[in-house]
Amino acid sequence: MLRNCRRPWLSLGSLRGIRCVTRRAPSLRREAGELVKPTTAGCVLPCRAAVAWEAGKPLVIEQVEVAPPQAMEVRMKVKYTSLCHTDLYFWEAKGQTPLFPRIFGHEAAGVVESVGEGVSDLAVGDHVLPVFTGECGECRHCQSEESNMCDLLRINTERGVMLSDGKTRFSINGSPINHFLGTSTFSEYTVVHAGCLAKINPLAPLDKVCILSCGISTGLGATLNVAKPKQGSSVAIFGLGAVGLAAAEGARIAGASRIIGVDLNPNRFEEAKKFGVTEFINPKDHDRPVEQVIAEMTNGGVDRSVECTGNINAMISAFECVHDGWGVAVLVGVPSKDAVFMTKPINVLNERTLKGTFFGNYKPRSDLPSVVDMYMNKKLELDKFITHRLPFSDINKAFDLMVKGESLRCIISMED
Numbered sequence: 565m566l567r568n569c570r571r572p573w574l575s576l577g578s579l580r581g582i583r584c585v586t587r588r589a590p591s592l593r594r595e596a597g598e599l600v601k602p603t604t605a606g607c608v609l610p611c612r613a614a615v616a617w618e619a620g621k622p623l624v625i626e627q628v629e630v631a632p633p634q635a636m637e638v639r640m641k642v643k644y645t646s647l648c649h650t651d652l653y654f655w656e657a658k659g660q661t662p663l664f665p666r667i668f669g670h671e672a673a674g675v676v677e678s679v680g681e682g683v684s685d686l687a688v689g690d691h692v693l694p695v696f697t698g699e700c701g702e703c704r705h706c707q708s709e710e711s712n713m714c715d716l717l718r719i720n721t722e723r724g725v726m727l728s729d730g731k732t733r734f735s736i737n738g739s740p741i742n743h744f745l746g747t748s749t750f751s752e753y754t755v756v757h758a759g760c761l762a763k764i765n766p767l768a769p770l771d772k773v774c775i776l777s778c779g780i781s782t783g784l785g786a787t788l789n790v791a792k793p794k795q796g797s798s799v800a801i802f803g804l805g806a807v808g809l810a811a812a813e814g815a816r817i818a819g820a821s822r823i824i825g826v827d828l829n830p831n832r833f834e835e836a837k838k839f840g841v842t843e844f845i846n847p848k849d850h851d852r853p854v855e856q857v858i859a860e861m862t863n864g865g866v867d868r869s870v871e872c873t874g875n876i877n878a879m880i881s882a883f884e885c886v887h888d889g890w891g892v893a894v895l896v897g898v899p900s901k902d903a904v905f906m907t908k909p910i911n912v913l914n915e916r917t918l919k920g921t922f923f924g925n926y927k928p929r930s931d932l933p934s935v936v937d938m939y940m941n942k943k944l945e946l947d948k949f950i951t952h953r954l955p956f957s958d959i960n961k962a963f964d965l966m967v968k969g970e971s972l973r974c975i976i977s978m979e980d
């Protein structure tokens with residue numbers, strides 16, 4: 565049954581294990597002499613998912629049942645997923661509220677398998693990227709050009725259920741398994757609110773553009789949409805993981821002349837050159853605060869800084885290293901829930917600006933298709949972010965690689 569659910573429409577034999585709750589069991593039929601693929605819409609689908617049962621313990625590939633999508637929901641077949649540091653924080657649950665058992669994963673690409681009632685702009689077969697923060701299209705934020713903080717679908721790290729009925733769509737032997745960020749992409753099938761899915765160019769290779777579903781769009785947008793460096797300016801990037809390197813890529817595209825990369829992991833520095841980083845600082849190499857080192861290098865501070873570490877001290881340094889008068893610092897890293905940001909108010913009086921962003925201020929449904937097109941038009945390179953590829957059965961190796969700081973993005977293929 566475990567294997568059968570993986571391609572439910574391939575043969576009648578493969579339909580075993582699918583329970584249909586709202587319609588008759590799927591069967592092959594003929595229309596005008598042609599054999600028509602059976603639909604699995606309305607059925608409970610058994611499939612493989614990587615379940616986190618406990619904080620910090622390896623995920624276990626289990627057979628889960630995925631309920632059909634309810635009103636305004638979509639069930640998608642996940643084709644590729646990758647690991648972002650936010651998955652790691654909530655799996656480790658050190659500085660975050662623990663919620664287990666849970667299916668993590670939020671950076672992915674896939675295909676619509678079925679849609680719930682009321683979903684009119686997505687159809688079976690559409691290629692989609694799920695996003696951890698959504699766009700209902702109607703609230704004040706969705707109506708505002710300045711915000712992507714949708715009232716209905718904005719990121720909620722503590723919710724493990726679907727909005728419409730407060731229940732999960734995942735279960736094992738009838739026991740519910742929690743969702744994560746409304747996406748839970750470490751599963752062959754997942755149910756997502758339609759407002760959290762961006763429909764993309766069907767020609768885009770899903771095994772590459774999946775990384776646009778979180779990290780790369782976030783870093784890119786943090787620079788292009790929020791920090792907005794001017795041509796010839798200096799930009800400091802804290803944290804040279806995939807998000808930080810995407811922020812560096814944004815600075816390069818914006819025409820920054822100096823891009824200063826800051827990271828505690830010296831192995832990042834060589835890689836960062838490919839992303840236009842021109843100078844490097846490892847805070848461990850200095851006996852004075854990194855903001856002081858940067859002020860000395862730049863005659864008073866950088867024009868812009870983008871923090872992509874999640875570390876509170878790096879966040880404070882990112883603000884303290886910008887220039888008086890015009891400096892803008894943008895926080896991107898997800899802090900631990902008890903972290904408190906402290907700085908001297910005089911820094912603000914001295915006309916510096918502190919900002920933060922989720923998903924690089926992109927509106928997921930409206931803006932993400934054009935970020936995919938930036939890749940298709942060769943304005944944005946994605947290959948250099950992809951350092952590893954693994955089959956789904958080896959997902960725990962992807963966690964190890966990120967914990968050790970050895971990977972930027974590891975693409976996990978759900979069909980292997």
Ligand SMILES: NC(=O)c1ccc[n+]([C@@H]2O[C@H](COP(=O)([O-])OP(=O)(O)OC[C@H]3O[C@@H](n4cnc5c(N)ncnc54)[C@H](O)[C@@H]3O)[C@@H](O)[C@H]2O)c1
Nearest residue numbers: 649650803805806807827828873874875896897898922923
């Ligand atoms: N705001 C958003 O919408 C959003 C979206 C995606 C990811 N994130 C967050 O962005 C951050 C980066 O994600 P990632 O996937 O690139 O992670 P990553 O683990 O690949 O990279 C983080 C890098 O930061 C470095 N680092 C850690 N502490 C540091 C410090 N004190 N000073 C300098 N460097 C330090 C690490 O060595 C590492 O190279 C995470 O906090 C993640 O949760 C935020």
Ligand SMILES: [Zn+2]
Nearest residue numbers: 648650778779
């Ligand atoms: Zn992410």
Ligand SMILES: [Zn+2]
Nearest residue numbers: 700703706714
């Ligand atoms: Zn909205």
